Amino acid sequence: MKIVFMGTPDFSVPVLEKIIEAGHQVGYVVTQPDKAKNRGKKIQHTPVKEKAIENNLIVLQPEKVRGNVEFLDKLKEYNPDIIVVVAYGQLLPIEVLELPKFGCVNVHGSLLPKLRGASPIQQAIIQGEEKTGITIMQMAQGLDTGDMLTKVETTVDHKNATELQKELSELGAKLLVETLALIEDGKITPEKQDDEKSTYAKLIFKQDGKIDFSKSPMEIERLVRGFDPWPGAFCMYNDVQMKLWRTKPLEKKTNQPDGKILEVSNQGIEVSCGGGVLLIEELQVPGKKRVTVEDYLRGNKLEINQFLK
RNA sequence: CGCGGGGUAGAGCAGUUGGUAGCUCGUCGGGCUCAUAACCCGGAGGCCUCAGGUUCAAGUCCUGACCCCGCAA
Numbered sequence: 001m002k003i004v005f006m007g008t009p010d011f012s013v014p015v016l017e018k019i020i021e022a023g024h025q026v027g028y029v030v031t032q033p034d035k036a037k038n039r040g041k042k043i044q045h046t047p048v049k050e051k052a053i054e055n056n057l058i059v060l061q062p063e064k065v066r067g068n069v070e071f072l073d074k075l076k077e078y079n080p081d082i083i084v085v086v087a088y089g090q091l092l093p094i095e096v097l098e099l100p101k102f103g104c105v106n107v108h109g110s111l112l113p114k115l116r117g118a119s120p121i122q123q124a125i126i127q128g129e130e131k132t133g134i135t136i137m138q139m140a141q142g143l144d145t146g147d148m149l150t151k152v153e154t155t156v157d158h159k160n161a162t163e164l165q166k167e168l169s170e171l172g173a174k175l176l177v178e179t180l181a182l183i184e185d186g187k188i189t190p191e192k193q194d195d196e197k198s199t200y201a202k203l204i205f206k207q208d209g210k211i212d213f214s215k216s217p218m219e220i221e222r223l224v225r226g227f228d229p230w231p232g233a234f235c236m237y238n239d240v241q242m243k244l245w246r247t248k249p250l251e252k253k254t255n256q257p258d259g260k261i262l263e264v265s266n267q268g269i270e271v272s273c274g275g276g277v278l279l280i281e282e283l284q285v286p287g288k289k290r291v292t293v294e295d296y297l298r299g300n301k302l303e304i305n306q307f308l309k
Numbered sequence: 310c311g312c313g314g315g316g317u318a319g320a321g322c323a324g325u326u327g328g329u330a331g332c333u334c335g336u337c338g339g340g341c342u343c344a345u346a347a348c349c350c351g352g353a354g355g356c357c358u359c360a361g362g363u364u365c366a367a368g369u370c371c372u373g374a375c376c377c378c379g380c381a382a
Contacts, residue, residue: 035382036311036382037381037382038382039311039312039378039379039380039381040310040311041310041311206380206381241379241380243379265346266334266346284378284379285378285379286313286314286378286379286380287313287314287315287377287378287379288314288315288321288377288378288379289377289378291320291321292320294320294321294334295320295321295334296321297321297333297334298320298321298322298332298333298334298335299320299321299322299323299332299333299334300321300322
């Protein structure tokens with residue numbers, strides 16, 4: 001099929017790869033504009049752009065899609081059969097949604113109608129979902145409200161967001177290619193989403209990673225996993241930011257105040273929270289890399305009875 | 310030219326006003342012990358990121374490069 005691909009971050013890349021592998025013709029790859037971000041001021045290409053260049057595909061980076069006549073004309077001229085959207089980062093106007101013969105399809109990282117929105121993968125972990133997955137839907141106006149075409153499930157287990165995202169991204173890529181074939185053959189029956197059952201995964205902000213030690217060990221552990229690698233769950237120790245990267249809830253109860261350091265050993269740091277105890281196994285302080293508590297303790301001191309805040 | 314921290318033994322850190330490097334852990338050998346992630350004794354292991362410069366002398370000062378990381382976006 002003649003395809004226009006729209007996507008931006010790492011999550012989108014495997015999907016683009018699979019589309020190319022499957023032999024589809026990708027006329028345009030649309031991704032967010034390069035921005036002078038990161039340390040220094042380096043301008044960085046989006047992961048999708050990198051992959052597109054690698055495959056000699058034409059890249060478009062409209063600042064805004066909505067009301068962009070020039071962009072719309074290019075799409076019309078190419079006349080794609082379908083537009084595939086994976087974490088593109090902009091809402092598409094109706095003119096674009098209805099332009100291709102088969103419309104626009106979106107690869108979304110949750111089992112819709114659950115977790116519509118910007119951070120389905122992280123939220124699935126944070127909310128303690130047992131399973132999540134990929135839903136491919138026919139895009140409609142509205143945020144992730146379109147009719148569902150195909151789905152694939154997986155378990156959350158103890159995966160962190162990095163692992164889960166990678167897995168879902170690959171599952172999604174595979175499913176998309178299969179779905180494209182079904183669409184082409186007219187063998188799909190779209191299924192409406194039950195709006196009553198829908199939930200939202202709101203956009204994550206840095207500050208959301210601040211740990212609240214009044215929460216239960218399990219909740220904090222899920223936050224740590226869900227926010228790996230971004231923005232990271234953190235707390236303060238002696239006015240220094242400490243990011244936690246791996247923790248484990250223990251089967252202990254305590255009546256110590258929240259955030260108190262109860263025990264320090266090579267196994268980790270035991271901290272009281274919400275009446276329970278959380279074992280911190282891997283952490284990171286500013287300017288340093290992630291290290292296990294064992295490594296951290298070789299050159300740093302950490303006093304019992306002090307508090308993490 | 311966004312702000313800032315850092316690159317020193319396998320690991321994590323120290324290193325004072327510049328004088329050829331220390332600590333903790335690990336590792337190797339020995340000892341004590343019923344036993345030990347315990348304790349004691351001893352040993353190995355460092356082109357101090359790289360390249361220039363200042364100096365009698367540089368991990369320590371200056372310049373440049375490469376790499377890692379926190380903040381901010």
